[in-house]
Amino acid sequence: MERVEYGSDAVTICARSRVAEATCRACGVRSGRVHSRYVRRLSDGVLGRRPVVIALTVRQFVCLDSQCTTRTFVEQVDGLSEPNRRRTTPLLAMLGAGGLGVGGRAGARLAAILGIKVDRTMLLRLVRALPEPATTPAPxxxxxDDFALRRVILS
Structure with a gap:
């Protein structure tokens, strides 16, 4: 983390990764050759009714494997960012749990009360992406049980 900026509409955390090398997701070869840098803006939770935005400076590396189909790749911060996502991994987990608990439309209203802008369809997509719960085998x-305290007669 480099600095924190408190604005009237959001709290921005400026950060960057300190690792020297990154691993190509396509072939698994580590590379330290930097191609370029850019800033990713990731939405996170809320702080004092203001949304938190992480301005993450990431590096684009050149893949050193000549057989790899990916020429360049972007570093990912484990536990914080995923490829092509605009929200942090913890925020996605929190929204998925909220969507699973109360549903799409009610979850979107709850998130709006908490200060997080999200659509009901996004919550439902996050619920569908959750892993299936472990099933137990059928008995x-x-x-x-044929015991009953009161007999009900159906006519």
Missing amino acids: AVLGV
């Missing part, structure tokens, strides 16, 4: 024998 081999199923018992039926």
